Amino acid sequence: MSKNLKIVEHPLVQYKLSQMRSKDTHSADFRRLLREISLLLAYEVTRDLPLTEAEIETPMARALLPVLKDLEPCFISILRAGNGILDGMLDLLPSARAGHVGLYRDHETLEAIEYYFKVPEDMAGRLTIVVDPMLATGHTAVAAIQRLKDAGAQKIKFVCLLAAPEGVKTLVEAHPDTPIFTAALDERLNEKGYIMPGLGDAGDRIYGTK
Known part of the structure; x- marks a missing residue:
């Protein structure tokens, strides 16, 4: 297993994921x-956000209390x-910036093709958290992260629900600085590039398009 890979083993994460895998959900x-x-x-991906102290007046007294040291993170869907992951993360950090990268996978070549790109201008000073439910072949994640680096992102983390060994290997080789x-x-992946046992097509299951 790559040292870049962090599996979130919290019991509630694992239980809810099992529910999502069911074809009857x-x-x-x-x-x-x-x-x-x-x-x-x-919670896990922001665990190491640096803190500093600021003077805050409570109803009882003034005190030096912890606040975020840097700018709020930027979530990129x-x-x-x-977007299914982005919405939940914005619930936790509503003041974060958000951006979108539109990529689709060519079903013949499995390569990522870009059709949309809109991100904040000040990513250089923020932690950039890229979200996508599935890390399958890894081509889409690799292409998205490279575009973000080209746009100025300097510190990037990638978050997904499920990963395949093939996708992890591809992403780590292309971007070894991205946890x-x-x-x-x-x-594994099947012959069509879907994660096994997986949960099916995440987009179709989120939006009911199949």
Whole structure:
């Protein structure tokens, strides 16, 4: 296992993920569970945010209390399925910036093709957290992270629900400076590039398009 990979083993993350995997879980419940897991993943990926102290007046007295030292993080959703994670993370940090990268996977070559890119201008001073439910082949994540680096992002973390060993290997080789946070490392990819046992197509299950 790569040292870049962090599996979030919290019992509630694992339990909710098992519910999401079930083919009998309908879109409304799938979206709710994804939003709940996203909050828990956000706790883990922001665990090392640096703090400083500021003077705050409570109803009883003035005191030096911990506050974030740096600018709030920037969450970047890889469209469309990444929005399911983005919403939950913004619940935790509503003052964070948010951006979107539109990429789709060519079903013949499995390569990522960009169709949309809109991100904040001040990413250089912020932790950039890229979110996408699935790290399958890794091509989409690699392309998104490279675009973000080109746009000025300097410190990047990648968050997903599920990862395949092939995707982890591809992402680590292309961006060894990017930690990966996931709820589970599954067995493999099938011949169509889907994670096994996985949970199906995350975008279709979020939005009920199949």
